[in-house]
Amino acid sequence: MKKVGKLFGIIALIAVIGLVMTACPPSPRKPVLVTGVSLDKETLSFTIGGTVSNTLTATVAPANAANKNVTWSVEPAGVVTLGSTTGTPITVTAVNTITTTTIATITVSTVDGAHEATCTVTVNPAGGPQPVPVQSVAISPKPTSIDSEATTTITANITPTDATNKNVTWSVAPADVVTLSKTSATSGEQITVTALATTTSKTATITVTSAGNQNATDSFTITVNPVIVEPIPVEEITITTKPTNILVGATQQLTATIEPDDADNQDVTWESSDPTVATISGTGLTVTLNAISVGTATITVTSDEDPEISDSFTITVDPILLQSLTIRPHTLTLGVENTGTLEVDFHPANATNKDVTWSIVSSDPAGVVTLGTPATANPITITAGSTAGTAKIRVTSDQSDVIFDEIDVEVIVIEEGYGLVQLTVNHPTITDLGITINVLAPNDSEISKTGAESLTYTIQDMDANYTYIWYVDGVEKAEGEASLTVNAGDYSVGNHSVLLTIKDQQGVTWSSTPFSFTVDW
Numbered sequence: 307m308k309k310v311g312k313l314f315g316i317i318a319l320i321a322v323i324g325l326v327m328t329a330c331p332p333s334p335r336k337p338v339l340v341t342g343v344s345l346d347k348e349t350l351s352f353t354i355g356g357t358v359s360n361t362l363t364a365t366v367a368p369a370n371a372a373n374k375n376v377t378w379s380v381e382p383a384g385v386v387t388l389g390s391t392t393g394t395p396i397t398v399t400a401v402n403t404i405t406t407t408t409i410a411t412i413t414v415s416t417v418d419g420a421h422e423a424t425c426t427v428t429v430n431p432a433g434g435p436q437p438v439p440v441q442s443v444a445i446s447p448k449p450t451s452i453d454s455e456a457t458t459t460i461t462a463n464i465t466p467t468d469a470t471n472k473n474v475t476w477s478v479a480p481a482d483v484v485t486l487s488k489t490s491a492t493s494g495e496q497i498t499v500t501a502l503a504t505t506t507s508k509t510a511t512i513t514v515t516s517a518g519n520q521n522a523t524d525s526f527t528i529t530v531n532p533v534i535v536e537p538i539p540v541e542e543i544t545i546t547t548k549p550t551n552i553l554v555g556a557t558q559q560l561t562a563t564i565e566p567d568d569a570d571n572q573d574v575t576w577e578s579s580d581p582t583v584a585t586i587s588g589t590g591l592t593v594t595l596n597a598i599s600v601g602t603a604t605i606t607v608t609s610d611e612d613p614e615i616s617d618s619f620t621i622t623v624d625p626i627l628l629q630s631l632t633i634r635p636h637t638l639t640l641g642v643e644n645t646g647t648l649e650v651d652f653h654p655a656n657a658t659n660k661d662v663t664w665s666i667v668s669s670d671p672a673g674v675v676t677l678g679t680p681a682t683a684n685p686i687t688i689t690a691g692s693t694a695g696t697a698k699i700r701v702t703s704d705q706s707d708v709i710f711d712e713i714d715v716e717v718i719v720i721e722e723g724y725g726l727v728q729l730t731v732n733h734p735t736i737t738d739l740g741i742t743i744n745v746l747a748p749n750d751s752e753i754s755k756t757g758a759e760s761l762t763y764t765i766q767d768m769d770a771n772y773t774y775i776w777y778v779d780g781v782e783k784a785e786g787e788a789s790l791t792v793n794a795g796d797y798s799v800g801n802h803s804v805l806l807t808i809k810d811q812q813g814v815t816w817s818s819t820p821f822s823f824t825v826d827w
């Protein structure tokens with residue numbers, strides 16, 4: 307009985323569930339929404355007089371969308387006509403009154419969700435596409451100012467965008483304010499504007515002109531702001547080399563440096579505290595120091611920008627010391643009551659102190675010669691007395707009494723009719739180098755053939771370091787001889803010359819001024 311009861315309970319439960327399910331029907335399905343739309347053609351092109359219609363088919367996605375209805379439109383009107391504004395496909399027909407190439411856009415839109423797709427339609431007049439003229443050109447952006455040496459970019463855009471010639475030409479005036487990266491470009495191409503360096507405000511006008519329409523231009527004015535440069539002041543000035551001593555007559559280069567080395571004002575002024583001792587020649591950072599005389603001076607260089615900035619040093623100008631001196635001529639023979647001249651050669655020749663004092667060291671007999679006055683003269687005159695003899699003459703440097711030279715002066719009694727002549731024989735290449743030779747020569751240089759007369763020239767005090775050579779009329783007559791005798795019978799009537807030369811140990815020949823004599827009947 308219990309099993310039968312359970313069975314009836316299960317059957318009753320199943321019946322109740324069935325009644326419940328019959329009372330509640332199933333929920334309806336949701337419609338599939340549109341997610342997009344596309345066209346089978348993105349562009350169409352027609353030429354009047356040829357094929358002037360075509361079809362456009364719209365495909366709605368997804369394929370199982372519940373509402374696939376679409377609508378069609380075209381902008382601008384008057385270019386093409388649409389066979390229908392709903393449904394798909396549709397017929398597109400060009401308007402046959404088109405006289406210039408014209409572009410229109412066809413748009414398809416879904417009713418569900420307003421999704422869109424477009425097709426660009428070009429309608430050309432009979433004969434094919436016609437150029438699209440440029441209507442205008444516009445610069446963008448138009449900066450009003452730019453900093454010195456800075457850059458910016460600009461473009462030019464042509465209207466309409468489908469104009470056939472999209473080339474443009476750029477120019478700028480004046481040309482010394484900014485530069486352009488290009489002067490020929492296309493619509494929409496970036497041009498770089500570079501401001502030139504300037505310290506003053508400058509303005510330029512930049513102009514763009516359409517290559518397809520010279521009347522289509524645009525321009526703007528741009529101002530270049532100057533660079534504000536802060537001045538760089540002088541902080542320090544230094545003399546790089548500071549000599550402490552320099553010889554009289556010498557020169558030395560001086561150089562000053564300025565810190566910082568890029569300071570704006572590099573001008574300086576040099577000064578000597580004592581121009582009689584040392585001077586400065588030249589201007590600028592590099593000059594020349596000139597040693598003028600013995601002494602001390604302070605050399606200063608000062609910045610022209612700031613007189614408080616300077617540098618200096620003390621220079622001592624030292625004398626050029628005399629090493630030795632020589633009396634010239636180094637032998638001297640005088641006739642009684644005649645005069646001669648002695649002179650000093652200094653070594654080195656540029657010695658600072660050339661002051662000397664002459665004196666007679668000895669005289670035999672006394673009074674053989676007297677010195678000219680003052681005794682410090684150079685050259686000095688020596689005067690022979692009335693008696694023959696010898697005297698020793700000394701010259702002493704005022705720099706030091708250990709620097710001196712001496713010569714012997716001989717006074718002779720000259721034979722009547724003769725005189726003592728001082729010849730200066732000069733070195734052929736060394737300027738101011740000469741030797742004095744005393745020659746006893748006849749006072750009367752005229753001799754006759756009739757009387758068989760002759761003349762004799764005699765060298766006084768021959769120097770063994772030289773070879774003496776006599777010439778008459780350019781012909782050598784004697785070598786190494788102290789005297790030369792010319793006989794009237796040996797020469798033609800007229801004037802003749804006698805030349806005395808010497809040859810030194812290096813074989814160099816020195817010459818003097820020739821004597822002359824005359825031969826007559």
